[in-house]
Amino acid sequence: MILAEAVRNHQDQLLLEAGRRITEKSIRIFKSWGIRRLTVKYGPEIDAPGEEAGLPRLPADIDVGLKERFSDAGADPLMDAILQAASRQLAARRAKQKPGYGRR
Amino acid sequence: MAAADLKRLIARVEDLPTLPRTVLRITERVNDPRASARDLSRIITDDQVLTARLLKLVNSSFYGFPQRVSTVTGAIVLVGFDAIRNLLLTTSVFDLFPSRRPKGRRHLESLWDHSLGCAIGAKAIGGVLRHEKLEELFVAGLLHDIGKIVEMTFLPDAFASVLDRVARHRVLISAAEAEILGCTHAEIGRLLAQRWNLPAKLITIIEHHHAPAAAGAWAVEASIVHLADILARALSLGYGGDDKVPTLDRSGWELLKLKTSSLDAIMATMLDEFDDIGSSLR
Numbered sequence: 421m422i423l424a425e426a427v428r429n430h431q432d433q434l435l436l437e438a439g440r441r442i443t444e445k446s447i448r449i450f451k452s453w454g455i456r457r458l459t460v461k462y463g464p465e466i467d468a469p470g471e472e473a474g475l476p477r478l479p480a481d482i483d484v485g486l487k488e489r490f491s492d493a494g495a496d497p498l499m500d501a502i503l504q505a506a507s508r509q510l511a512a513r514r515a516k517q518k519p520g521y522g523r524r
Numbered sequence: 525m526a527a528a529d530l531k532r533l534i535a536r537v538e539d540l541p542t543l544p545r546t547v548l549r550i551t552e553r554v555n556d557p558r559a560s561a562r563d564l565s566r567i568i569t570d571d572q573v574l575t576a577r578l579l580k581l582v583n584s585s586f587y588g589f590p591q592r593v594s595t596v597t598g599a600i601v602l603v604g605f606d607a608i609r610n611l612l613l614t615t616s617v618f619d620l621f622p623s624r625r626p627k628g629r630r631h632l633e634s635l636w637d638h639s640l641g642c643a644i645g646a647k648a649i650g651g652v653l654r655h656e657k658l659e660e661l662f663v664a665g666l667l668h669d670i671g672k673i674v675e676m677t678f679l680p681d682a683f684a685s686v687l688d689r690v691a692r693h694r695v696l697i698s699a700a701e702a703e704i705l706g707c708t709h710a711e712i713g714r715l716l717a718q719r720w721n722l723p724a725k726l727i728t729i730i731e732h733h734h735a736p737a738a739a740g741a742w743a744v745e746a747s748i749v750h751l752a753d754i755l756a757r758a759l760s761l762g763y764g765g766d767d768k769v770p771t772l773d774r775s776g777w778e779l780l781k782l783k784t785s786s787l788d789a790i791m792a793t794m795l796d797e798f799d800d801i802g803s804s805l806r
Binding site for chain 2: 499502506
């Protein structure tokens with residue numbers, strides 16, 4: 421699919437310009453910024469895919485803080501990989517710390 | 525910073541704390557090929573606090589020995605001379621920068637926590653890369669931001685202005701330091717490391733932890749600390765002086781030949797070890 425309109429984050433930084441092909445990676449970046457809707461060429465407006473099943477989700481407060489810390493990274497794929505890994509590990513730790521898990 | 529101010533700052537470096545005598549004596553003995561584990565043990569056990577901390581750290585998950593290590597000689601035999609020197613350096617630097625003000629103390633602890641997170645990260649990355657000197661990477665991570673501690677302790681007003689600029693303009697602390705001090709914590713850290721006669725490798729890593737490709741023969745180690753710094757910030761381990769994660773230096777990353785799929789395991793280790801080791805060092 422081809423992007424019909426540029427996608428920007430809440431700080432107005434360009435994430436992907438109009439006319440670029442939408443890949444799984446770009447969808448992950450959009451998701452990390454909370455982008456829920458895209459406009460594509462030659463087709464209807466689509467929703468970004470939902471969360472993958474089975475993975476713990478990061479609480480909203482930590483998630484927002486994490487994305488804020490990465491706000492200068494733009495669409496750098498390496499920084500995106502670090503952001504995604506940090507998100508997964510922080511979510512996993514939070515899940516472990518829930519009462520009854522038995523962690524120290 | 526004007527040249528005169530920088531000179532004044534450098535002059536103040538002369539007032540910086542020196543390492544404890546025990547650590548200096550240990551460093552001398554470690555470099556002596558005739559020294560034995562018993563010789564080192566005698567020096568260490570003269571200092572009860574150092575002895576207790578060393579045994580606590582050797583028994584923490586940092587090493588993960590299956591059996592409890594109860595004697596200093598046993599610890600030396602198990603981990604080796606170089607590692608003992610690094611551990612003692614690690615346990616000593618925390619005491620060198622006391623802050624009298626409650627707010628200053630909180631800042632100081634947050635900065636140390638960030639450094640500790642970076643140290644654990646550097647060791648974890650080194651483990652994935654099968655680096656031979658994991659303790660050295662740990663110490664490099666621990667000391668990489670020592671320049672910020674110097675600013676905070678010896679230039680409290682200027683450091684407050686730096687933090688104010690970070691908050692107002694949402695910039696990285698290095699950018700604010702360059703504006704206000706005319707130099708960054710990396711350069712100030714280098715001055716202190718030179719003052720302490722630390723190995724050239726460590727001095728170079730501290731100086732170039734934001735631009736690791738410039739670290740010459742030690743570019744790999746500087747890149748490891750650079751990445752660990754970024755991962756510690758991403759995981760919010762302590763506070764590095766700003767709320768941003770700097771962009772990874774591409775050439776440093778390529779030097780490491782790491783796969784992004786390793787990042788999860790490295791960060792999981794960092795989170796697991798942070799609380800355990802932190803409590804062993806204080």
